[in-house]
Amino acid sequence: MPAFQANLRHDKKHRITRKEVLAARVVRLYSDAGDVALNPFCGSGTTPAVAKRHKRNYIGMEIDEEYSAMAARRVRVANQISRRGIGCQISA
Numbered sequence: 001m002p003a004f005q006a007n008l009r010h011d012k013k014h015r016i017t018r019k020e021v022l023a024a025r026v027v028r029l030y031s032d033a034g035d036v037a038l039n040p041f042c043g044s045g046t047t048p049a050v051a052k053r054h055k056r057n058y059i060g061m062e063i064d065e066e067y068s069a070m071a072a073r074r075v076r077v078a079n080q081i082s083r084r085g086i087g088c089q090i091s092a
Helices: 020-030 046-053 065-083
Strands: 036-039 057-060
Touching: 020 046, 036 046, 046 057, 046 065, 057 065
Parallel strands: 036 057
Antiparallel strands: none
16 A cells, blocks of 8 residues: 655654655554554654554654644544545544
8 A cells, every 4th residue: 555645734844754654564564453553752643644544553652742733633634534445444
């Protein structure tokens, strides 16, 4: 499945952003659908967004409020895409 790159506009960009292709590979390799992906350094939310699209639950932790807001937006976008049938289906 091709990775989705969200067009998010931020005043403050995270200085280290991981490619979604890499995060998707790790999520799929080390977990099954329904498992929990833990990301204690969530940053801009790449891992939680990818986990959501691949039917994984997630726990993301971030101490910076701006990065946390970025991650929340990114997960919301992933959820909207999943509900439209692009990617995977997420059950609430």
